[in-house]
Amino acid sequence: MxxxxxxxxxxxxxxxxxxxxxxxxxxxxxxxxxxxxxxxxxxxxxxxxxxxxxxxxxxxxxxxxxxxxxxxxxxxxxxxxxxxxxxxxxxxxxxxxxxxxxxxxxxxxxxxxxxxxxxxxxxxxxxxxxxxxxxxxxxxxxxxxxxxxxxxxxxxxxxxxxxxxxxxxxxxxxxxxxxxxxxxRGLVLFDLVVTGARTDLHSGLHGGVLRNPIQALAEVCASLHTPDGRVNVPGFYDDVLGVEDWERAELAKLGQGEEDYREFLGIPAFHTAKGFTPFEATRFMPTLEFNGIGGGYQGEGTKTVIPSKAFAKISCRLVANQDPEKIRAQIYQAIHDRMPKDVAYELIDQHDAVPxxxxxxxxxxxxxxxxxxxxxxxxxxxxxxxxxxxxxxxxxxxxxxxxxxxxxxxxxxxxxxxxxxxxxxxxxxxxxxxxxxxxxxxxxxxxxxxxxxxxxxxx
Amino acid sequence: MxxxxxxxxxxxxxxxxxxxxxxxxxxxxxxxxxxxxxxxxxxxxxxxxxxxxxxxxxxxxxxxxxxxxxxxxxxxxxxxxxxxxxxxxxxxxxxxxxxxxxxxxxxxxxxxxxxxxxxxxxxxxxxxxxxxxxxxxxxxxxxxxxxxxxxxxxxxxxxxxxxxxxxxxxxxxxxxxxxxxxxxRGLVLFDLVVTGARTDLHSGLHGGVLRNPIQALAEVCASLHTPDGRVNVPGFYDDVLGVEDWERAELAKLGQGEEDYREFLGIPAFHTAKGFTPFEATRFMPTLEFNGIGGGYQGEGTKTVIPSKAFAKISCRLVANQDPEKIRAQIYQAIHDRMPKDVAYELIDQHDAVPxxxxxxxxxxxxxxxxxxxxxxxxxxxxxxxxxxxxxxxxxxxxxxxxxxxxxxxxxxxxxxxxxxxxxxxxxxxxxxxxxxxxxxxxxxxxxxxxxxxxxxxx
Incomplete structure (x- = not known):
């Protein structure tokens, strides 16, 4: 047995x-x-x-x-x-x-x-x-x-x-x-690497003459969402299928409370795309998330450098009928258009996209x-x-x-x-x-x- | 001898x-x-x-x-x-x-x-x-x-x-x-730490319901400069002394070439406060620099988390007659005003300011x-x-x-x-x-x- x-x-x-x-x-x-x-x-x-x-x-x-x-x-x-x-x-x-x-x-x-x-x-x-x-x-x-x-x-x-x-x-x-x-949801992942000077610089000797790559990175990252919680990339939502009524009804049967969920996450407030509850947003809407960011000195205390490089690890969750490669191209184009011209940057594909x-x-x-x-x-x-x-x-x-x-x-x-x-x-x-x-x-x-x-x- | x-x-x-x-x-x-x-x-x-x-x-x-x-x-x-x-x-x-x-x-x-x-x-x-x-x-x-x-x-x-x-x-x-x-130049240093959820979250299960702390950090950091290379903090330049003619004249005697300097730094273009050459900007103008940034996953490959925390290490170089503690208070106020209310944040003074x-x-x-x-x-x-x-x-x-x-x-x-x-x-x-x-x-x-x-x- x-x-x-x-x-x-x-x-x-x-x-x-x-x-x-x-x-x-x-x-x-x-x-x-x-x-x-x-x-x-x-x-x-x-x-x-x-x-x-x-x-x-x-x-x-x-x-x-x-x-x-x-x-x-x-x-x-x-x-x-x-x-x-x-x-x-x-x-x-x-x-x-x-x-x-x-x-x-x-x-x-x-x-x-x-x-x-x-x-x-x-x-x-x-x-x-x-x-x-x-x-x-x-x-x-x-x-x-x-x-x-x-x-x-x-x-x-x-x-x-x-x-x-x-x-x-x-x-x-x-x-x-x-x-x-x-x-x-599908998945597209990539790294964005911004380079300023050849090496880390002394922020006293050189501070004021160049754009800090962390600043350029922050400017571009900040541009990727609108204040109402949507992804700010032209064409990003073009192919998103509407939500069927039965799906919203089915989800409502889950019976989970938003307040319980908020407390579980430990956040002061939700921030969802306009028109979607938190439970709907995770299932029906695509996202662009920053999974990691790094650059310069990250240790205890201080080190007054202007870093040479800064990077962000970015991923998108995609819904029907978004094509991962089309979305990737749209985001890359937006980053290209918005990146200040006084820094260099590189976009690195991370493993195969998931439809x-x-x-x-x-x-x-x-x-x-x-x-x-x-x-x-x-x-x-x-x-x-x-x-x-x-x-x-x-x-x-x-x-x-x-x-x-x-x-x-x-x-x-x-x-x-x-x-x-x-x-x-x-x-x-x-x-x-x-x-x-x-x-x-x-x-x-x-x-x-x-x-x-x-x-x-x-x- | x-x-x-x-x-x-x-x-x-x-x-x-x-x-x-x-x-x-x-x-x-x-x-x-x-x-x-x-x-x-x-x-x-x-x-x-x-x-x-x-x-x-x-x-x-x-x-x-x-x-x-x-x-x-x-x-x-x-x-x-x-x-x-x-x-x-x-x-x-x-x-x-x-x-x-x-x-x-x-x-x-x-x-x-x-x-x-x-x-x-x-x-x-x-x-x-x-x-x-x-x-x-x-x-x-x-x-x-x-x-x-x-x-x-x-x-x-x-x-x-x-x-x-x-x-x-x-x-x-x-x-x-x-x-x-x-x-x-003087020096003011601090860390800005932004906290979203209690712990790192799975970006598939929870992506779309909360503001990513890297996003909030990027938004605030991006707001701290104007496109023309100045620090975008109310009052920041109020006490900055003008540059004397003899100082510009003395500096001109240095005889350094801007193109040589640009090549030494290895940058595509300078980015200085409007009206200042690179050699003037480092000596006569105050700065706000990001010395480091960090948060989430920074290793090889990918990890699809929404990080709980992200931080930036920030410092300002100050010129006559800027008071370091007044400047610190102005920056903290600007960050407070601009930080999205759906995240928590902390400002940590780093060692004593230098006048x-x-x-x-x-x-x-x-x-x-x-x-x-x-x-x-x-x-x-x-x-x-x-x-x-x-x-x-x-x-x-x-x-x-x-x-x-x-x-x-x-x-x-x-x-x-x-x-x-x-x-x-x-x-x-x-x-x-x-x-x-x-x-x-x-x-x-x-x-x-x-x-x-x-x-x-x-x-």
């Missing part, structure tokens, strides 16, 4: 930190664990080498008339720093108060285990289930999935005939309210041009969540970006069903990460129903 | 880095060296403890009718980092091409040795010279002279009856053109309300420089700030004669610092003549 909590504990014990080159054993341990588990369930397992961490590709084949689902997950986790803030060691899983604590418990080892357990139980009960299942479990998600696109290209012919992708790497607001994520994602769930008031299997999957998920959790799911866009969802759509043409299983209090990427064991068990039961229903529905 | 070059080599060998707590031996070595040298010349030497590095106080007393000169210097030096950029080890002095290389050779061990050697030669020739001389050599100049004000207060009664201060801790443009510095300094040399077209001894000292210096270097000195304000000059004026009421002995190519505070041995020898002869002339002039 498959015990998912014990299996998850075993899985968490492998410190699979993809960004830590000293954690190779942990990576291999986690990879071997997942490979072994899937092999023991009858899957044909391949460990596919990439430039860095291999992808686990495990398939249960079958008749071509059977529906085919790809289940995605990742076996790598975030670093555990700062370790001293953990109540129990990050890689020694512990159960407390209905939660399992440990690095990766919620992101993404627990949710992946939900899917594995659902498949295991289903196949235990019905070994001849008419469903083709392919697990794709990568090891570079916490690094931005740099090898995943190449993997998809390599396995394109074997994967593209699948019907849809099923995964849980998104969140839900409460243990009793599951969210089906139906949109993700926005729209997953059209099968709802009466959205276009339903999807395949029968996908439509059936959405219906089954809606029903399974309502049945197991007692409350129907909410269909919400999310403010974050998941590059692999866009990659899957681009390379394979497949849509994804995104079942949110982690909660705000799960502390993803933070000390004392945990996974809610009630959500875990209900998630397994819901996934089991979804997969069974997809299998019964046929092609 | 006193050999100043050999003595200077011996002096440089002590790595007296005041900011390096592991360099205590070097500090003590340099202090003992200067104390011993002055004692051997017949001075009564006291080593005056301070909170950190003692001050050497050495006096040659005499009849109250004798003029009394204080000679200032500092025995501490800058760190030698990066050591690998030095052609020869920083604390192993080497003569090459008429220069002596080594950390501190020009700042300030060489120039102080000029004064010591001048006194030594003078007293060798005329042991009964009717001149009271007090050396004050501190060990915290490269740290901003934090203990010097307290030392002056402690020794006030013994020092305030002196007639003037004579020192060389300023520069001249060329080996054949000495500058008497007749003005220094501007005006040293009125005894020139026909400047007010000559100075004492006969000081007036004589200025005349003697003018004549000695013209005689020894072959070209009369230029009387120029300098863009930098020397806190101790303002302290001496404030606490003791004394003016300083500032004889510039280091050159632009001496690499102060940089690798391969050196001192021009031709300037050294001429400087000794000029100082000798000045001191002799002051002694002859009587009270």
């Amino acid at each position: 498959f015990d998912p909590v014990e299996k998850l504990k075993e899985y968490i014990r492998h410190p699979s930190i993809s960004t830590d080159s000293t954690a190779r054993d942990g990576m291999k341990g986690a990879r071997d664990f997942v490979s072994g588990l899937l092999a023991s369930m009858g899957f044909a397992v391949e460990v596919v080498p990439t430039a860095l961490h291999p992808v686990i590709y495990a398939h249960r084949d079958g008749d071509e008339t059977w529906p085919h689902v790809i289940i995605y997950g990742h076996y790598d986790v975030q670093p555990a720093d700062p370790v001293k803030l953990w109540s129990t060691p990050p890689f020694e899983p512990q159960e407390r108060d209905g939660r399992l604590y440990g690095r990766g418990s919620a992101d993404n080892k627990g949710p992946l285990m939900v899917h594995i357990a659902a498949v295991a139980r289903l196949l235990e009960r019905e070994p001849g289930l008419p469903l083709r299942i392919t697990f794709v479990v990568e090891g570079e998600e916490e690094m931005g999935s740099p090898s995943f696109g190449a993997f998809l290209e390599q396995y394109r012919d074997r994967l593209k005939k699948a019907d849809f992708v099923f995964l849980s790497d998104t969140g839900s607001p409460r243990a009793d309210q599951v969210v089906i994520t139906c949109g993700l 926005y994602v729209v997953v059209p769930p099968d709802r009466p008031n959205t276009p339903a041009d999807q395949s029968p299997v996908l439509a059936n999957a959405f219906r089954a998920t809606d029903k399974a969540v309502a049945g197991v959790f007692g409350v129907p799911p909410l269909y919400l866009r999310e403010g974050g970006s998941i590059p692999i969802i866009a990659d899957i759509k681009r390379v394979l043409g497949l849509d994804s069903v995104l079942l949110g299983l982690f909660l705000p209090e799960d502390n993803l990427h933070a000390p004392n990460e945990s996974f809610h064991l009630g959500v875990m068990e209900k998630g397994i039961r819901a996934c089991e129903r979804v997969l069974e229903s997809v299998a019964r529905g046929g092609k | 006193f050999d100043p070059v050999e003595k200077l080599k011996e002096y440089i060998r002590h790595p007296s880095i005041s900011t390096d707590s592991t360099a205590r031996d070097g500090m003590k070595g340099a202090r003992d060296f200067v104390s011993g040298l002055l004692a051997s010349m017949g001075f009564a030497v006291e080593v005056v403890p301070t909170a950190l590095h003692p001050v050497i106080y050495a006096h040659r007393d005499g009849d109250e009718t004798w003029p009394h000169v204080i000679i200032y210097g500092h025995y501490d030096v800058q760190p030698a980092d990066p050591v690998k950029l030095w052609s020869t080890p920083p604390f192993e002095p080497q003569e090459r091409d008429g220069r002596l290389y080594g950390r501190g050779s020009a700042d300030n061990k060489g120039p102080l040795m000029v004064h010591i050697a001048a006194v030594a030669r003078l007293l060798e020739r005329e042991p009964g010279l009717p001149l009271r001389i007090t050396f004050v050599v501190e060990g915290e100049e490269e740290m901003g002279s934090p203990s010097f004000g307290a030392f002056l207060e402690q020794y006030r009664d013994r020092l305030k009856k002196a007639d003037f201060v004579f020192l060389s801790d300023t520069g001249s443009p060329r080996a054949d053109q000495v500058v008497i510095t007749c003005g220094l 501007y300094v005006v040293v009125p040399p005894d020139r026909p077209n400047t007010p000559a309300d100075q004492s006969p001894v000081l007036a004589n000292a200025f005349r003697a210096t003018d004549k000695a420089v013209a005689g020894v270097f072959g070209v009369p000195p230029l009387y120029l304000r300098e863009g930098g700030s020397i806190p101790i000059i303002a302290d001496i004026k404030r606490v003791l009421g004394l003016d300083s004669v500032l004889l510039g002995l280091f050159l632009p190519e001496d690499n102060l505070h940089a690798p391969n610092e050196s001192f021009h041995l031709g300037v050294m020898e001429k400087g000794i002869r000029a100082c000798e003549r000045v001191l002799e002339s002051v002694a002859r002039g009587g009270k």
